[in-house]
Amino acid sequence: MSFSTFLSEQAKNPSGIFGRLIMSVIFDKGNAYLNGFVNELMSIQANDHVLEIGFGTGKLIYEMARKINHGCIEGIDISNTMVSIAQRKNKKYIADGKVQILACNFDEMPFKNKKFTKICSVNTIYFWPEPENTAKKIAGLLSPGGKFVVAFEDIDQLERRNLNRNVFQLYSKSDVIDLLINAGFTSDVSIESRVKGKSTFHCAVATR
Numbered sequence: 001m002s003f004s005t006f007l008s009e010q011a012k013n014p015s016g017i018f019g020r021l022i023m024s025v026i027f028d029k030g031n032a033y034l035n036g037f038v039n040e041l042m043s044i045q046a047n048d049h050v051l052e053i054g055f056g057t058g059k060l061i062y063e064m065a066r067k068i069n070h071g072c073i074e075g076i077d078i079s080n081t082m083v084s085i086a087q088r089k090n091k092k093y094i095a096d097g098k099v100q101i102l103a104c105n106f107d108e109m110p111f112k113n114k115k116f117t118k119i120c121s122v123n124t125i126y127f128w129p130e131p132e133n134t135a136k137k138i139a140g141l142l143s144p145g146g147k148f149v150v151a152f153e154d155i156d157q158l159e160r161r162n163l164n165r166n167v168f169q170l171y172s173k174s175d176v177i178d179l180l181i182n183a184g185f186t187s188d189v190s191i192e193s194r195v196k197g198k199s200t201f202h203c204a205v206a207t208r
Contacts, residue, residue, distance in 0.1 A: 008164035012127045019081040027056040027082075033196050034122050034151045034203075035060040041149050041192060041203055042118055047071045051116045051141065053106050054078075054124035058086025061101075065093040074116075076102045076109060107134055115143045122151040125176070126158075126168045135183035142208035148185065152176065154193075154200035173202055180206045 001009075014023035039060060044050065046069035055061050055075035065073050073093070077083055083103040093099040102109070107130065119138055128134040138148055155172045163170075171179075173191045180189045185206035192203045 002164075004162045005164045005167070008167035012167055014079045014081045016081070019079065020085070024057050024082070024085055028059060031056060031122055032059075033194075033199075034153075034201050035063070037192075037194060037201060037203055038120050038122055038149050038151050039063050041205055042120055042147070044068065044118070045071070048117045049115070050074065051076070051119045053119065053121040053138070054127075055086055055101075056082050056122070058082075058089045058101070060120070060122065061086065061099060062090050062093070065090065065098045068093075068098050071117075072098060072100065074100045074102065076104050076106050078103070078105050107137065111141060114141065116141055116146060117143055118147045118149075120149040120151070123153065125150055125152050125171060128169070131169070131179055132183065135179050139180075139184040139206075139208055144208060146208045148180070148206045148208070149203055150176065150180075150206075151201065151203045154202060157199060173204075176202075176204045180204060184208070 010019055010023050044064045044067040048071040050064060050073045052061055052075045055077050058075065061073050061075050075086060080103050083101055087101050090099045119142060142148060152171060155170050158170050177189050181187055185208060189204060189206045192205060194201050
């Protein structure tokens with residue numbers, strides 16, 4: 001396995017010592033700006049019931065939980081390594097009943113008729129094996145009027161990196177808009193973009 005493939009697989013599902021020691025740092029630093037961007041767009045209210053898909057180290061969950069009173073933040077991630085880190089980071093909020101951390105594949109999770117007011121995901125869209133089905137499931141989990149925020153990096157800068165395209169599926173802004181509209185979100189899906197240094201970041205904001 002080439003190092004490019006190894007690193008791409010670790011980005012998709014961090015595991016082992018490399019995942020715990022290296023990928024956790026990469027996620028914290030690499031996603032810090034996008035996490036703040038998403039946190040702002042989510043506009044968390046005290047009673048919100050929120051789901052984050054692919055929470056990494058759980059830093060965004062921690063920031064959103066600070067705004068929750070009677071609501072709840074749930075997080076789901078396929079990486080047991082990230083789950084353990086996120087559980088430690090959110091230990092207080094878990095004990096208070098504000099946060100629930102789950103180790104599971106989102107596409108396989110039944111959710112038992114749960115509904116969320118808001119759902120978000122940061123830098124995970126590249127790894128969705130069946131993006132149309134995943135997007136439809138997200139739409140179905142939102143309450144009427146619920147919001148979905150999905151964050152991703154600009155396709156041009158990702159194309160310049162040594163990423164394994166068998167692992168990473170890259171998306172343009174229009175690709176993401178079409179994906180969400182076809183999944184059942186309202187036609188006013190919008191893209192918010194910000195530039196930090198030489199990097200460009202996008203958030204698609206969709207309403208159910």
